Amino acid sequence: MKEIVLEARNISKEFHDPVTIQILNNVNFKIYKKEFVSVIGKSGCGKSTLLYILSTMDTEYTGELLVDGMSMKNKKEAQLALIRNEKIGFVFQFHYLLNEFSVLRNVMLPGLKLNKYSEQEIEQRAIEKLRILGIDKEALKKPNQLSGGQKQRVAIARALINDPLIIMGDEPTGNLDKKNANIVFDVFKELTHSFNQTLLIVTHDQEFAQNTDRIIEMEDGRIIKQ
Amino acid sequence: MKLGLKSNIAKSLLLARWKQTLVAAIGVTFSITMFITLLSFMNGLNDLLDGLILNRTPHIRLFKEIKPSEYQAINLSQEYKKSQNFIRSIKPAKSKNELRNYEAIVQTLKNDKRVLGFAPKIVAQIFYNVGATDLTGVINGVEPEEENRLFKFSEYIVEGNYIDLKNIPNSVILGKGLAQKMLTEMGAIVQVTTAQGQIVKLKVVGFFQSGLQELDKVQSYASIKTTQKLLGKSTNYVSDLQIKLNDMTIAPALAKEYQAIFDVDAEDIQTANSQFETGSSIRTLISYAVGITLLIVAGFGIYNILNMMIFEKMDSIAILKATGFSGNDVKSIFIRIALTIGLVGGLFGLLFGFLLTAVIDQIPFDTESLPTVKTFPVRYDPKYYIIGALFSIITTYFAGFFPARKASKIDPVIIIRGK
Numbered sequence: 001m002k003e004i005v006l007e008a009r010n011i012s013k014e015f016h017d018p019v020t021i022q023i024l025n026n027v028n029f030k031i032y033k034k035e036f037v038s039v040i041g042k043s044g045c046g047k048s049t050l051l052y053i054l055s056t057m058d059t060e061y062t063g064e065l066l067v068d069g070m071s072m073k074n075k076k077e078a079q080l081a082l083i084r085n086e087k088i089g090f091v092f093q094f095h096y097l098l099n100e101f102s103v104l105r106n107v108m109l110p111g112l113k114l115n116k117y118s119e120q121e122i123e124q125r126a127i128e129k130l131r132i133l134g135i136d137k138e139a140l141k142k143p144n145q146l147s148g149g150q151k152q153r154v155a156i157a158r159a160l161i162n163d164p165l166i167i168m169g170d171e172p173t174g175n176l177d178k179k180n181a182n183i184v185f186d187v188f189k190e191l192t193h194s195f196n197q198t199l200l201i202v203t204h205d206q207e208f209a210q211n212t213d214r215i216i217e218m219e220d221g222r223i224i225k226q
Numbered sequence: 227m228k229l230g231l232k233s234n235i236a237k238s239l240l241l242a243r244w245k246q247t248l249v250a251a252i253g254v255t256f257s258i259t260m261f262i263t264l265l266s267f268m269n270g271l272n273d274l275l276d277g278l279i280l281n282r283t284p285h286i287r288l289f290k291e292i293k294p295s296e297y298q299a300i301n302l303s304q305e306y307k308k309s310q311n312f313i314r315s316i317k318p319a320k321s322k323n324e325l326r327n328y329e330a331i332v333q334t335l336k337n338d339k340r341v342l343g344f345a346p347k348i349v350a351q352i353f354y355n356v357g358a359t360d361l362t363g364v365i366n367g368v369e370p371e372e373e374n375r376l377f378k379f380s381e382y383i384v385e386g387n388y389i390d391l392k393n394i395p396n397s398v399i400l401g402k403g404l405a406q407k408m409l410t411e412m413g414a415i416v417q418v419t420t421a422q423g424q425i426v427k428l429k430v431v432g433f434f435q436s437g438l439q440e441l442d443k444v445q446s447y448a449s450i451k452t453t454q455k456l457l458g459k460s461t462n463y464v465s466d467l468q469i470k471l472n473d474m475t476i477a478p479a480l481a482k483e484y485q486a487i488f489d490v491d492a493e494d495i496q497t498a499n500s501q502f503e504t505g506s507s508i509r510t511l512i513s514y515a516v517g518i519t520l521l522i523v524a525g526f527g528i529y530n531i532l533n534m535m536i537f538e539k540m541d542s543i544a545i546l547k548a549t550g551f552s553g554n555d556v557k558s559i560f561i562r563i564a565l566t567i568g569l570v571g572g573l574f575g576l577l578f579g580f581l582l583t584a585v586i587d588q589i590p591f592d593t594e595s596l597p598t599v600k601t602f603p604v605r606y607d608p609k610y611y612i613i614g615a616l617f618s619i620i621t622t623y624f625a626g627f628f629p630a631r632k633a634s635k636i637d638p639v640i641i642i643r644g645k
Contacts, residue, residue: 094642096542100239100242114550
């Protein structure tokens, strides 16, 4: 029996503005440890919405979400923030690095927030993550001095800093050219193979999805194939 | 560590927008500077004006007023006890305006712990003879040493020495205005006529200037012994007893008490000079109002700048929240930013306020009516600095609180999805 990292039970969500639209309809699935899962579907099929629910940032839904076996229902905002900090790493379409801080500091921030290790240890770990992603030479630069592909890799390093249970990506290659997109994909691949990292990536890139372990295909708020 | 992290982020956000930060901090600095300066100057002025009167006014004055008796014979009669008695044309009986039982009163006051000190005084109407004309005036018989100890007598003497009143027999210190009218100089002899018609020659040993010109034109001081001689009274004749208390606020109550015990008239300083109390409290109120208005305006500046900063940093806030910072963390970061602006701005404000006050303190301020004042009056009071510091922190806290709360409520999903 494989270990379940994330489980969605009957998750539904509606938008009420201006008319009620069922955006997610009874979504059920499980993600196991060490899996590289991609979610694909057409624009507007609810895949991003699903990801934000899974990431605990969106709390307005019905059904149940279990992260690491714990239900996310009725948890306070601060508790959810802590769970995101500790167990979930994010990579977005846009890198969202803070230009006020160096690359290294950006990577360290979630670690400093978690406060599990000393600052020196976090710094060591951050450099280690940057080395895995091949950008440890840029550590002391400011994010706006980096190329798009490098920035996205810094964002991945930031997602990795607390050794999360799962990394979630929302179109992480969406803003990148082919070459950089391939680099990022290879990074993900390496993370699952060499570091046993669980990944859940939302994409509309068919080619990207084909190379993952499992594809969850969505249409009109439902899972049609997994 | 966690505290350090939030402060660290706050610092980075502050420095990233250091020009805005500077403008906000200068706003606070300016308002605190003005607050301190205004209050110090205003209260310095208050002290000066109050001092004009309060320093020289006894907290309680005991005297015997010549007035008709309150107990008329008919009221004592058993027969008319229950009637309403109307009596017309009452005149005061022939009585003296001297304090009776003076020695006993002195003994009681000496043993009263609430009393700081007291000085006897004789106030007498006289005429100053200048050639063929007589100028009406008042002579105050005082004990020079006590008068100086309790009422800062020497501060008003512009020429001569107050102690000469005691050392030189039959000496007088004239008001400056009076001396000018009489064309006298130091060492000259002036002639005065008492109300009883006695003519006495007095030697001028000094001039005083009280700050109230009307007073200076009619008043003069002599020792109590000289005055007694002048009036042909015995050595225990005293018309007024001026009492200074340790605590001025109990004066009204104590005045009533003495009035009952000694069977004399007693007037407290609050009743005698109520207009000064009102004046200074309103001046203080105005300066506080202006100072606090300045601070609130500075607060709005901070509010604006933080609001703008939050608008600009929406993405950063979203990602901080996505990576595990809670709403409270974000709020605390922005409140730290506001408080830093408040603290730094406020600290410089206190410093500049002190410097500006010190500068004002050096500006020459010469006025005829205030002989002892050479520069603008200023009061250095730690109280203003404490209020300024507290208020700068409180205003900036609130100026930061609302934008910070807004930031804490930012929904990361909306921003991230918006891209």
